[in-house]
Amino acid sequence: MPRMLLAEFSGPTELAEAARALREQGYRELDAHTPYSTEAVREALGLPRSRLPFAIFVGGVVGAALAYGLEWLLVGYLYPLDVGGRPPHMPLAFVPITFEMGVLLASFTAFFGVLVLGRLVKLWDPVFEVDGIESASVDRFWLRIDGNDPRFDPERTREELGRFRPLRVELYEGSPSP
């Protein structure tokens, strides 16, 4: 049964301040629910850099290689095409398709990668059960401390959060399946 504490803040600076202080106290399983992404919050949470760029690079290289291979297979090998006496395998002419397939697959990797890594198209998450969490998609900034955190203790953590004057603190203790 997932447990977590959620604290609502009025702005990203307040949230970042709290997150930074809690991390210094030894909290590790922190996350934020905010209406938009801010550098201060990302920094305070100490999030690692996304692995997405590497995946996009691999996608681009694979796309380019597939396109070049296909062009070679079709017009260079299986059905050699004589265009004005040029050799069938003409790298210069293959470049535009290679480039565009590279860009296409890189873009697909980026688009679907964001969906997958962002865990999007997930219809229900326990956090939705918390009272008032809707404001995270309007104008409020929520800090989440996961129950798996080594320092997590409902009472003490609530008290430690209180020092940063959150607008409210909600404890979520799990719910029956939706």
Next chain:
Amino acid sequence: MASLDSEESERRLVFDGRKLFLGSAIVALVGWLAVAIGWAIATVDTYVGYLTAFAFVTSIALGGLIFLMITYVVRARWNVVVRRLNEAITSVFPVLAVLFVPLAFGLDHLYVWVSGTGLSSEAAELLEHKRPYLNVPFFIGRTALYFAVWIVVAFLLRHWSLARDREAPTGAAPEYDRERTLSSALLPIVALALTFAAFDWLMSLQPLWYSTIFGVYYFAGGFVASLGLLTVLAFAARRSIPGEPWIRPPHFHALGRLMLGFTVFWAYIAFFQVLLIQIANKPEEVEFYVERTRHGWGAVAALLFFGRFVLPFFVLLLRSIKFDGKLMAIVGGWIVVLHYVDVFWLVAPSHATHGPIPNVWDLAALAAVGGTTVAFGAFLLRGKAMVPVNDPALLQSIEYRSPL
């Protein structure tokens, strides 16, 4: 962060150019001696090498000038810490104008449209139609005009920037109104002068060949090379400023991103020029690439493709490398060297006797032109601060942070 107004920090920011000036002056002296010998015993080769070196150095200065103007037009702030170094690159136009003079005496050794040697009767007739443009007085007059434009713009931007060093800091938000007006108004003129200079100096080596994108190709190469040189200078300046560095990893990151972008731009221009010519396959157009791929020149073209595009592209893609000033300076230096190969590949094959490896006269001319230019730039920068110390946007620039 370093305090900006302490006398101590201002004193150590002053560029003491003695070593650089002396070193480059010695290189230039040796170069000029060798050029004089070459002029006596291998006139054509010396002129070819001289044109290569001249076009190479000028393209870097031009890239720096256009970059400086663009940063004013787009109200960039991050570059203020490297602006003085950028101005050092653009301060050399007067000496480049002087360095053009020897070329003016050797036009008949360089350009077949002057000498007329070895032309078929058909080619000679076609050239007659180009005579109103391709004639010696107009050629020299145009070059004088190009340099007039570049010298005035580079001088004014640098002059205003240096004047700000001496003023008391006002603390007001920077406006750069006159710099931006001048840059916005004259950027097209400077760019056109660059394009026509590329047509005149380099493209007219094959007077019957033409490519409308040639000027952009020359610009793209010089622009990346000037960013590379700026990175090298930024690294050297950072090392000579003790204490808290003002030129920080985010600045190298920004320079690296620009180098990556314009490396791709250069490759894009180079690729489409060759692709379109290859598709059309017209004899008068393919001539350019035929000359530049046979007799060993194909290896130089391959070196340009791999060394000037593939390698820098993949190296510069890596984010962490771009934050490392030393590595970025190495990449920048590499790009500058490969830019010389590029200009060499543009110039030398037009003379059938020249092989694909730079000969001693090429190197002598490079030492003469490059050494003179660096010595001139170092001389102008001596006793000046390496960073525009009173610029109201300096603090903002020092605190520049990379976008995530």
